[in-house]
Amino acid sequence: MSRYVFLLICLLLTSTTVLFSQEKRTVVFGKVMDEFANPIPNVHIKVNNKSKGTITNAKGEYIINQLKETDTLILTHISYKKHHIYLNNRNELIEDTLHIVSLLEEDYNLLPNVNISQQKKAIELSSDQIVDYNFYKQQIVFLKADMHGFFLELGNKKQYLPRLKEEGIFVFDVLGNSHILTTDSAFQVDLDYGKILNAISKGEYKKHLQNLKVLTKKHLVLEDLRTNSNFKLHNQMKIFYLIDLESKEEKVLLKVFDAVNYSYSRSYYYSIIKMYNRITPESKNQILNQTWDGNVSSLKTMDPELINEINWYCQIASIPIYAPLVKCRGSFFIFDFSNQKVFHFSNKGVLISSHKLHFPKDLKFNKLLLFDKISEQVYLVSEKQGLVTLCALNKQTGKVEDSILLPHRFPKNIQVNNGFVYYIIDNNKFGEHNKLYKFPF
DSSP states (O other): OHHHHHHHHHHHHHHHHHHHHHHTOOEEEEEEEOTTSOBOOSOEEEETTSSOEEEOOTTSEEEEOSOOTTOEEEEEETTEEEEEEEOTTOOOEETTEEEEEEEOOBOGGGSTTOBOOTTOOOEEEEOSOEEEEEEETTEEEEEEEETTEEEEEETTEEEEOTTOOSOOEEEEOTTSOEEEEOSSEEEEEETTTTEEEEEEEHHHHIIIIITEEEEOSSEEEEEEEEOOTTOTTOOOEEEEEEEETTTOOEEEEEEEEOHHHHHHHHHHHHHHHHHHHHHSOGGGOTTTTTOOOSOGGGOOOOOHHHHHHHHHHHHHHTOOOOOOEEEETTEEEEEETTTTEEEEEETTSOEEEEEEOBOOTTOOEEEEEEEETTTTEEEEEEEETTEEEEEEEOTTTOBEEEEEEOSSSSOEEEEEETTEEEEEEOOGGGTSOOEEEEEEO
16 A cells, blocks of 8 residues: 555656746747748737737847746737637747747738728739839830850840840930949840940939930920038038029029928937037047038047937938929829829919828828829829828829738839839748739739
8 A cells, every 4th residue: 555655746846847947937938920931020929818918129039937837828919810829739849948939920900991802812923033123115124144144135035135234224314225233333224136235324314314304396394402501411402403404504493302301310410419528528529620511420429329319310411302203194293202282283383282291191101202294193102011002193183092011022123014013022031033923003
């Protein structure tokens, strides 16, 4: 009998040790990612029926302590479906810590006022190593790369560009000429023959061609950025001029002024000067010695707090004003994103109308406007956690009339042509080529 009692006691002790070991599984280290293995920050993790919880960091990671094996974690995020993690019978235990990787599924139903058609599918147009693309004579012209270098592809034609040594983007100037812009240069390209005609610096291109917005037989519209001499880094005002090509007369069409950024950057500017004068000895003070050019980034200091203030100012003050111009038949529109207005002008520079831009409250818009030159439709772009929504904007009223959600996440080089949305998906991180897709609006 005593033998059985001894065995029973041993069994109870063993069971207690196991239960205690299970109770020690109190730490969960988790990582939350999307279907493309991108970390998802700001995911809320809550323990079921408890007030305990946490949130993922920028790397999608989180830690929760003092959990029981019977607990359940609930993961929620505004752009993804709710996800449950049941801690019982998990085998990812490493040194009393459960290491759990969770993949969240995107939830399109959480984006209101977005039209998603299950019948619409993105069509893959090319799976070669695409660098960029554009539209030319109702065809798609590609800039691609292989082991031999960069080349143009238009229809069945393939022409290498030996002078091109790095990736670039396609642009067309107001004269209809095509260019490939690289880090420092602008290459004018003959697309019919697939060759580079000439090259200029990128600075020269911006100075002489990029600011030309509209060209008719009699008039030219020029865009110019003006900065106050006291705040050299801040693009405070963008001015549109109309130039009469016959009389050479010039008049101002519109001044776009960002009053919020101006006030913000000015306040920072003077606080930096005050701080610099307070901590810098007179012998080394550039302002007192009149050796300063007025640009805060050229102030010499070793003070970490002042360096942070200067860096922050440079980030705020260098934000450019976004006011795109689109040319339609017989007129053009200027979209003032800083003040949320749209202006409609005739080709002669006469103001036809102006309206407020009405942005849907449930979508945050990037400073990006797309224009379909064939249908003359304008689109606003909203991006959230890699999900991109395109909203068709009525130019006459400034109101959004329809919207769609693109089926792929993190699309690049988005363009709209003849009612279709084109974009590139970067697959290089998966060891595959970039792919171009076509999606109906």
